[in-house]
Amino acid sequence: MKKYIPVLKNTKLFAGVGEEELALMLGCLQARLCTYKKGEYVFKQGERLGNITVLTEGKLHIQSDDYWGNRSIINVVNVGEMFGEAYAAPDSGDILNDVVAVEDSAVIFFDVKKILTVCSSACKFHSTVVQNLFFAISEKNRNLVRKLGLMAKRTTREKLISYLSEEAKKNNNGTFDIPFNRQQLADFLSVDRSAMSNELCKMRDEGLLVFKKNKFTLL
Amino acid sequence: MKKYIPVLKNTKLFAGVGEEELALMLGCLQARLCTYKKGEYVFKQGERLGNITVLTEGKLHIQSDDYWGNRSIINVVNVGEMFGEAYAAPDSGDILNDVVAVEDSAVIFFDVKKILTVCSSACKFHSTVVQNLFFAISEKNRNLVRKLGLMAKRTTREKLISYLSEEAKKNNNGTFDIPFNRQQLADFLSVDRSAMSNELCKMRDEGLLVFKKNKFTLL
DNA sequence: CTCTTTTCGTTGTAAAAACAACAGACTTAT
DNA sequence: ATAAGTCTGTTGTTTTTACAACGAAAAGAG
Numbered sequence: 489m490k491k492y493i494p495v496l497k498n499t500k501l502f503a504g505v506g507e508e509e510l511a512l513m514l515g516c517l518q519a520r521l522c523t524y525k526k527g528e529y530v531f532k533q534g535e536r537l538g539n540i541t542v543l544t545e546g547k548l549h550i551q552s553d554d555y556w557g558n559r560s561i562i563n564v565v566n567v568g569e570m571f572g573e574a575y576a577a578p579d580s581g582d583i584l585n586d587v588v589a590v591e592d593s594a595v596i597f598f599d600v601k602k603i604l605t606v607c608s609s610a611c612k613f614h615s616t617v618v619q620n621l622f623f624a625i626s627e628k629n630r631n632l633v634r635k636l637g638l639m640a641k642r643t644t645r646e647k648l649i650s651y652l653s654e655e656a657k658k659n660n661n662g663t664f665d666i667p668f669n670r671q672q673l674a675d676f677l678s679v680d681r682s683a684m685s686n687e688l689c690k691m692r693d694e695g696l697l698v699f700k701k702n703k704f705t706l707l
Numbered sequence: 708m709k710k711y712i713p714v715l716k717n718t719k720l721f722a723g724v725g726e727e728e729l730a731l732m733l734g735c736l737q738a739r740l741c742t743y744k745k746g747e748y749v750f751k752q753g754e755r756l757g758n759i760t761v762l763t764e765g766k767l768h769i770q771s772d773d774y775w776g777n778r779s780i781i782n783v784v785n786v787g788e789m790f791g792e793a794y795a796a797p798d799s800g801d802i803l804n805d806v807v808a809v810e811d812s813a814v815i816f817f818d819v820k821k822i823l824t825v826c827s828s829a830c831k832f833h834s835t836v837v838q839n840l841f842f843a844i845s846e847k848n849r850n851l852v853r854k855l856g857l858m859a860k861r862t863t864r865e866k867l868i869s870y871l872s873e874e875a876k877k878n879n880n881g882t883f884d885i886p887f888n889r890q891q892l893a894d895f896l897s898v899d900r901s902a903m904s905n906e907l908c909k910m911r912d913e914g915l916l917v918f919k920k921n922k923f924t925l926l
Numbered sequence: 927c928t929c930t931t932t933t934c935g936t937t938g939t940a941a942a943a944a945c946a947a948c949a950g951a952c953t954t955a956t
Numbered sequence: 957a958t959a960a961g962t963c964t965g966t967t968g969t970t971t972t973t974a975c976a977a978c979g980a981a982a983a984g985a986g
Contacts, residue, residue, distance in 0.1 A: 643972070683975090687973095
C-alpha cells in the first residue's frame with residue numbers, strides 16, 4: 489500500500505497532508521487495498537457501504553443495467569478520485585449502481601467512521617481531511633447537476649454537442665480525447681449506439697467537427 | 708426571522724440544535740431573511756454564491772431554460788430544505804441553474820464562511836451543524852444519482868413508471884399527490900407535455916393507474 | 927502473419943417523441 | 957356572474973430515435 493502514498497498525496501481527499509502524515513493516517517483510518525481485474529465488480533447495486541474509497545490505479549465506471557440490458561454509465565472514476573463518499577452517512581441505504589473496473593485497478597478502502605470521528609492523537613490533519621471530503625462531495629454534486637443538464641437535452645445531437653463542448657472546455661482545447669469508445673459514450677448519454685454513430689457522422693459531414701477513434705476536434 | 712426558528716429546528720441542517728441555541732446561531736451565522744413573490748428568481752444562472760440557504764416558507768424550483776425555451780426542472784425545494792450548499796466550497800464557480808419561487812416564499816441566507824469556520828465561543832453546536840451539512844449534501848448527492856437513473860430511461864412511459872413508483876414508495880402508499888402540474892412534470896422528466904399526457908392516458912386505459920389532477924393511484 | 931474478436935459506420939424499418947393546433951374543463955379576477 | 961386566462965387531454969403530422977442486421981476496419985491472440 490505504501491507505494492500508493494504519492495498518488496494519495498495528490499488526491500483532493502488528502503490535499504494539504506504530507507507524505508509522512510499520510511503514512512500514519514493509513515493505519516489510523518484502517519486503510520485496506522484491493523485489486524480488481526478488468527471487468528470485475530468493486531460494488532454491486534444493492535450492497536451496503538461503510539467505506540470511502542480512492543482509486544489508485546486503473547479506471548472504474550459507475551453504472552447500472554436495467555431489466556432489458558440497457559446500460560447507463562453514470563460516471564467515470566479516474567486515478568486519484570474518490571467514490572462511495574455519498575454513502576458516508578449512517579442511514580444512506582443501499583447503493584444504487586454498480587461500480588466496475590474497466591481496466592485492471594487498485595482501490596484503497598477507508599473506514600468511514602474513522603474518518604468522521606476525530607481521532608485521539610497523531611492525526612492532526614484529520615480535520616483537514618474532513619473538510620476536503622466536504623469540498624470533494626460538493627464538487628461531485630455540481631458535476632452530477634452538470635450531467636443532469638446533459639441528460640435533459642432532448643436530441644442525440646444536442647447531447648453530443650453539449651458533451652463535446654464541455655470536454656473541449658475541460659481540456660482548454662478544441663482537440664481532445666474522450667475516455668469512451670462509441671458504445672460507452674452512447675451508454676453515458678443514454679442513447680442508442682448506432683443512432684449516435686449516425687448522428688456523429690452527419691455532424692462531421694456538416695463540418696461541425698472531425699474525429700478519428702477517440703480523438704475529436706470541434707470546428 | 709424569529710418566527711421561523713421552529714421551522715429551522717426541524718431542518719436536517721440544524722438537527723440536534725435546540726431553539727435557544729438556534730436563536731444565538733442566527734446572529735453568529737449572519738442569517739438574513741429574504742422573501743420572494745411567486746415567479747421571482749432567488750438566483751439566476753451564472754451568479755456567484757457565498758451562502759447556504761434554507762427555505763422557510765413556500766416552494767422553489769431549481770431549473771434551467773435552454774436557448775430554445777425548453778425548461779428543465781432539476782429539483783424541487785420544499786419548506787425546511789436547503790439549497791446552494793454545493794457551492795459552499797470557495798472555488799465552486801458560477802451556479803448552473805436558476806432558482807425560482809413557484810409560491811410566495813421566504814428564504815434564510817447563512818454565510819458559508821461562518822458555517823465552515825469554527826466560531827469562538829457561544830456556538831457549541833457548530834460542529835454538529837457542519838456534520839449535518841455534510842450528511843445533507845450526501846443525501847442530495849444520492850438523490851441526484853436517483854434522478855439521473857430516471858433521466859437515463861429511454862421512453863416517456865419508463866420515465867413515468869419510474870417516477871411514479873418512487874413517489875408511491877416515498878409515500879408508502881399507492882395513492883399520492885405529485886408536486887407538479889402536467890407541464891412541470893414534463894419539464895422534470897424532460898419530455899414533451901402533450902406526448903406525456905398522451906402516454907399517461909394510454910397507461911390509464913391499459914389499467915396501470917388512475918389519476919385525477921395531481922392525485923395518482925398505481926394499480 | 928493469420929485467425930478471431932471487437933469496434934465502428936451504414937442502411938432500412940418500426941416505434942416513439944416532438945411539435946402544432948385546438949376544444950373543453952377548470953381557475954381566477956373583476 | 958361573467959370574462960379572461962390557464963390547464964389538460966386529444967389528434968394528426970413531422971422528426972427523431974430505437975432496433976436489427978451487416979460489412980469493413982482495427983485490435984488482439986496465438
